[in-house]
Amino acid sequence: MTSLETHIGKFKLNSCLYNASGPKCTTEEELLNLFESTSGVVLSKSCTLEPRDGNKGIRYWDSSKDINRWDLISINSMGLPNNGYLYYVDMIPKLYEKAQLLGIRKPYIISVAGLSLEDNLKIIETINQSKKSFHTLIEVGIELNLSCPNVIGKGQLAYDFYALEKYLDGIFKLDMKYIDIFGVKLPPYFELSHFETVAKILSQYPIDFITCINSIGNGLVIDVETDKPVIEPKNGLGGIGGSLIKPTSLANVYNFKKLLHNIDIIGCGGVTCGRDAFEHILCGASAVQIGTQYMVENVGCFDRISKELIEIMESKHYKNIEEFKGKLLQ
Numbered sequence: 001m002t003s004l005e006t007h008i009g010k011f012k013l014n015s016c017l018y019n020a021s022g023p024k025c026t027t028e029e030e031l032l033n034l035f036e037s038t039s040g041v042v043l044s045k046s047c048t049l050e051p052r053d054g055n056k057g058i059r060y061w062d063s064s065k066d067i068n069r070w071d072l073i074s075i076n077s078m079g080l081p082n083n084g085y086l087y088y089v090d091m092i093p094k095l096y097e098k099a100q101l102l103g104i105r106k107p108y109i110i111s112v113a114g115l116s117l118e119d120n121l122k123i124i125e126t127i128n129q130s131k132k133s134f135h136t137l138i139e140v141g142i143e144l145n146l147s148c149p150n151v152i153g154k155g156q157l158a159y160d161f162y163a164l165e166k167y168l169d170g171i172f173k174l175d176m177k178y179i180d181i182f183g184v185k186l187p188p189y190f191e192l193s194h195f196e197t198v199a200k201i202l203s204q205y206p207i208d209f210i211t212c213i214n215s216i217g218n219g220l221v222i223d224v225e226t227d228k229p230v231i232e233p234k235n236g237l238g239g240i241g242g243s244l245i246k247p248t249s250l251a252n253v254y255n256f257k258k259l260l261h262n263i264d265i266i267g268c269g270g271v272t273c274g275r276d277a278f279e280h281i282l283c284g285a286s287a288v289q290i291g292t293q294y295m296v297e298n299v300g301c302f303d304r305i306s307k308e309l310i311e312i313m314e315s316k317h318y319k320n321i322e323e324f325k326g327k328l329l330q
């Protein structure tokens with residue numbers, strides 16, 4: 001039997017494919033829907049201390065309905081709309097109940113994107129305390145988002161290397177005893193020296209995983225019928241996703257895999273089919289997240305992409321992902 005099982009830190013996943021934080025993971029209904037799907041993890045929308053409506057106007061567009069499209073492109077400037085961190089903490093007992101009911105074991109990862117270090121410390125502390133009462137009953141992790149491109153007036157923290165180090169110093173002073181795994185979501189890097197600098201910073205902390213990459217920030221997509229950008233906030237600038245960004249996400253997974261030996265890499269960016277997931281794993285990804293394609297196709301994408309990935313593995317006589325993970329030939 002060909003298996004898609006994998007590990008991220010101490011989590012054992014039945015499938016290496018799961019949702020990226022962002023699309024369709026904000027409400028209880030969406031999170032329970034993910035729980036019942038074949039997604040290997042339930043990952044939440046990034047949360048802040050207080051609930052947020054996000055940016056105003058048309059703030060998401062993708063090319064899936066564009067008959068002239070040559071590729072799947074998405075652009076978003078959501079601006080971190082979410083129900084506030086307590087909503088996502090309250091999902092821990094709800095998912096536990098669902099797990100008992102369905103007899104399914106599936107980890108829950110909360111994406112955290114507080115607007116300051118103090119906010120993040122408070123959010124992480126609360127998740128840790130809350131998890132204490134459910135210790136051993138449900139696995140809970142944190143993906144700290146250091147790379148949101150769309151909060152007006154705020155840059156992407158992980159592009160400021162000095163600030164990144166100070167931030168992680170602050171975070172790792174916290175007691176996170178009950179949090180099963182902790183990772184960070186990074187923006188795309190393009191300069192080889194930046195991979196080395198960031199890897200050196202990350203290696204100082206007990207980080208279980210990194211997710212590479214967030215959307216490529218501040219892109220511009222234009223509608224030539226109207227001569228306007230397709231989205232409205234920030235003069236039309238937004239994070240780019242979809243198959244267009246796969247070469248950049250693969251390069252980020254590949255470069256960090258070479259530099260980080262005790263940190264698992266989660267590939268994210270441009271995964272629309274089994275072949276894309278296979279390429280991410282070949283570059284060193286232990287698991288692969290699906291963003292724009294999940295937005296377009298809904299939870300059915302996990303079944304389809306799993307099936308396609310298994311077909312590729314079978315054609316190459318691989319029985320599990322360890323047999324080809326990180327084995328890109330040169």
Ligand code: RRO
Pocket residue numbers: 022046076077078079080081113145147148149150151214215239240
């Ligand atoms: O909500 C958003 O605008 C958003 C976030 Br937090 C993120 O991390 N990446 C992205 O493309 N959009």
